[in-house]
Amino acid sequence: MLVRDGAAGPEVFLQRRAGAMEFAAGMTAFPGGRVDSTDAEIEIGWAGPPPAWWGQRYGVSESRAKALVCAAVRETFEECGVLLAGPTADTVVADTTGYRGERQRIESREVTLAQFLAQEKLVLRADLLRPWARWITPTVERRRYDTHFFVAVLPSGQRADGATSETDLVQWSTPAAALSTWKTGEHVLLPPTWSQLTSLGAYSSTEQILAADPPIDPIQPEFGEVDGKKLLKFPDNMRYFAELPDASRLVGSKGMRDTDPSLLGGSRPDGGSDAAR
Incomplete structure (x- = not known):
């Protein structure tokens, strides 16, 4: 950076x-x-x-x-x-x-x-x-x-x-x-x-x-359930998803294309809604 x-x-x-x-x-x-x-x-x-x-x-x-x-x-x-x-x-x-x-x-x-x-x-x-x-x-x-x-x-x-x-x-x-x-x-x-x-x-x-001397603890996001919904978990993830404008754009990218957008906090391709906010 x-x-x-x-x-x-x-x-x-x-x-x-x-x-x-x-x-x-x-x-x-x-x-x-x-x-x-x-x-x-x-x-x-x-x-x-x-x-x-x-x-x-x-x-x-x-x-x-x-x-x-x-x-x-x-x-x-x-x-x-x-x-x-x-x-x-x-x-x-x-x-x-x-x-x-x-x-x-x-x-x-x-x-x-x-x-x-x-x-x-x-x-x-x-x-x-x-x-x-x-x-x-x-x-x-x-x-x-x-x-x-x-x-x-x-x-x-x-x-x-x-x-x-x-x-x-x-x-x-x-x-x-x-x-x-x-x-x-x-x-x-x-x-x-x-x-x-x-x-x-x-x-x-x-x-x-x-x-600055930030602590460096390895962070590996994992999927888990929050209030009955699947969600990618990492530090401060709820803030990220609350501000995320369009999760489907992440899924359209190479490198995220295998991920169900509902797991990222967005809408499914079929029009359903699995928001995590």
Whole structure:
């Protein structure tokens, strides 16, 4: 989750996932993606908390934590051109436009992140990231992910863009504005994205966000019964469903297409109503 200070408070960089994506197509989300087998190859040029510290925060092994941090840096660079690395342990690249070719090569897997950083003599700035949350896809989904959310402030001089095939719209928005337009049905948020926007909205500056130390307990939504109705259960779920404008749009997305909309708190395709509000 890339954030920056704006006139109305912290803003977060959002992307609408392209319709051809296999998971969460059409959803508004943050930059990110899968961990690659090469993500843990970095042996030198690491600034900030060591992998063991990240492993303790996320509850994973040291090697897994290292791959997660590197994947966060790589995916942020691939998807929006922001590079959390610099010539030294206390500097960061001020302009990434000169790395446009390398960015494309990393995205096409012609070169690894480790190879790129070594070639350019850059240090990975793990200290610019903060651990934020961990969500695991419900068991009813065909595609399941163990997602680790990070937060980082946009480095001075750098610009986040939408130059990737994985998105068709990008924007900076305050969490409050993003949640407000979600309520009116202008875009679609899955529960994990909604939850992170809600949590970020509690802070009045990026300095406060970086200083926060939220507990990271794995959240895996499950279906259960509430007042005789089936409902996806996760922290603050009743608020999410009360404000959800159109559950059928979630079901129409790849990644939620096997789910009965009544379980999400909306109407069935047959016109029946199983609202959970």
